[in-house]
Amino acid sequence: MDEMKRISTDITVVGGGVIGLAIALRLRADGREVIVIEPNEPGSGASYGNAGTVADYAIIPVGTPSVLRNFLSLILSPDSPLAVRTSALPTLFPWLARFAYESLPHRYRENAGRIAELVSDAASAWMEFASEINASNFLSAKGCLYLYETRKAFKAAGADIELRRSYGVSQELLSAGEVTGLEPRFTGFEGGVFFPNAINLSDPGEVMRLLTSAVKRAGVEFVPASATDILRERSGLRITASAYELRARTVVIAAGAHSRKLAASLGDPVQLDTERGYHIEYDMPGLPIERPVCPTAHGFYFCPMQGRLRVAGLVELGGLTAPGNPRLTQALVRNARRFFPELGAPSRCWLGFRPSMPNSVPVIRPSKGGRDVILAFGHGHIGLTLAPRTAQLVSAMLAN
Numbered sequence: 048m049d050e051m052k053r054i055s056t057d058i059t060v061v062g063g064g065v066i067g068l069a070i071a072l073r074l075r076a077d078g079r080e081v082i083v084i085e086p087n088e089p090g091s092g093a094s095y096g097n098a099g100t101v102a103d104y105a106i107i108p109v110g111t112p113s114v115l116r117n118f119l120s121l122i123l124s125p126d127s128p129l130a131v132r133t134s135a136l137p138t139l140f141p142w143l144a145r146f147a148y149e150s151l152p153h154r155y156r157e158n159a160g161r162i163a164e165l166v167s168d169a170a171s172a173w174m175e176f177a178s179e180i181n182a183s184n185f186l187s188a189k190g191c192l193y194l195y196e197t198r199k200a201f202k203a204a205g206a207d208i209e210l211r212r213s214y215g216v217s218q219e220l221l222s223a224g225e226v227t228g229l230e231p232r233f234t235g236f237e238g239g240v241f242f243p244n245a246i247n248l249s250d251p252g253e254v255m256r257l258l259t260s261a262v263k264r265a266g267v268e269f270v271p272a273s274a275t276d277i278l279r280e281r282s283g284l285r286i287t288a289s290a291y292e293l294r295a296r297t298v299v300i301a302a303g304a305h306s307r308k309l310a311a312s313l314g315d316p317v318q319l320d321t322e323r324g325y326h327i328e329y330d331m332p333g334l335p336i337e338r339p340v341c342p343t344a345h346g347f348y349f350c351p352m353q354g355r356l357r358v359a360g361l362v363e364l365g366g367l368t369a370p371g372n373p374r375l376t377q378a379l380v381r382n383a384r385r386f387f388p389e390l391g392a393p394s395r396c397w398l399g400f401r402p403s404m405p406n407s408v409p410v411i412r413p414s415k416g417g418r419d420v421i422l423a424f425g426h427g428h429i430g431l432t433l434a435p436r437t438a439q440l441v442s443a444m445l446a447n
């Protein structure tokens with residue numbers, strides 16, 4: 048007996064993270080018929096566990112001349128915000144080689160320029176998007192703070208500060224006193240940079256639930272399966288997803304860090320990998336901070352969330368299958384206590400997978416194999432920030 052469920056649609060979006068969901072909502076608003084394939088709870092991947100910042104200032108790619116110069120010492124130091132799983136090194140090698148190239152001065156500047164173009168209107172785009180999905184109450188517009196512990200570190204940040212200035216990013220340099228004026232718990236820093244336009248989401252998971260509801264209300268159907276094959280046929284695209292067979296005129300690949308294989312099968316061998324990221328959370332009724340604060344040497348943010356303090360960040364290169372590294376969670380716990388000694392054991396821990404390109408620039412374009420497939424992944428550290436903008440770009444590509 049044939050138990051395959053067959054569905055035909057105009058557009059299939061593969062992946063229901065913040066990127067796939069934002070695209071689905073936008074295409075529905077354009078009057079298109081849309082189905083989302085997503086095997087898990089929509090929005091429960093990287094889109095759930097991030098630092099919640101709509102980071103219109105975050106134009107600096109991960110690969111910079113300074114990271115390249117210090118790469119070995121960074122991965123060998125036990126307290127470093129960057130770690131590499133040695134077992135993953137052979138598979139990672141091509142990505143790392145490209146990352147090294149993209150960290151050269153001329154590439155770093157060009158990559159920053161491409162990111163700047165994408166993030167420039169992120170804050171206003173998110174305000175509009177949040178109101179569309181009834182999530183405005185979860186947005187707080189109090190900016191975001193980077194902190195530097197030593198004069199040397201503050202001085203070393205000069206190149207990034209200058210580059211942001213050259214792209215018109217709003218930023219204010221703060222003295223130690225001004226830092227404490229904004230966030231009284233952070234004393235003893237040499238200084239900081241304040242990004243006044245940054246917005247933060249007080250509960251990314253709840254916002255993902257509201258986004259999913261908005262997408263469903265708009266009439267988008269969800270197929271609870273994992274897409275394993277996409278084939279171009281004369282009559283259109285055929286997508287296999289366990290017991291489902293979908294036919295679509297257009298497919299959007301938005302499966303986050305899991306997009307590489309699907310893209311390659313359609314003629315796009317992209318160098319996508321993952322930067323694994325972690326968070327720990329402390330339930331607490333009153334929060335010790337007003338806005339996201341990043342002590343830059345440690346590579347994480349303290350994030351004020353509803354009823355809890357989230358400590359989110361770190362980068363671990365190590366693929367999609369290995370379990371979480373307790374050493375990195377412990378590093379988060381240890382470093383969080385340096386600033387808030389009263390913290391006990393975290394209430395919960397989380398590992399997630401940033402979809403990362405070696406140059407930190409997301410892939411948002413038609414497939415090289417044909418305009419019937421759109422690629423929308425690789426947003427790395429700024430996928431939450433760029434979801435509304437990515438949806439606009441995909442909508443424009445399909446309108447043409």
Ligand SMILES: Cc1cc2nc3c(=O)[nH]c(=O)nc-3n(C[C@H](O)[C@H](O)[C@H](O)COP(=O)(O)OP(=O)(O)OC[C@H]3O[C@@H](n4cnc5c(N)ncnc54)[C@H](O)[C@@H]3O)c2cc1C
Binds near residue numbers: 090091400401426
């Ligand atoms: C610790 C951390 C902090 C971060 N902080 C920020 C921040 O402050 N601001 C910011 O802008 N960004 C931040 N990010 C990055 C941001 O979270 C990601 O860039 C973004 O969530 C990526 O969204 P996505 O939809 O591409 O991926 P995901 O949210 O991972 O969604 C991909 C979805 O595709 C599904 N999928 C996978 N394979 C298949 C398949 N074969 N078929 C169907 N579905 C499939 C998955 O189940 C998943 O739901 C952070 C990330 C981390 C890890």
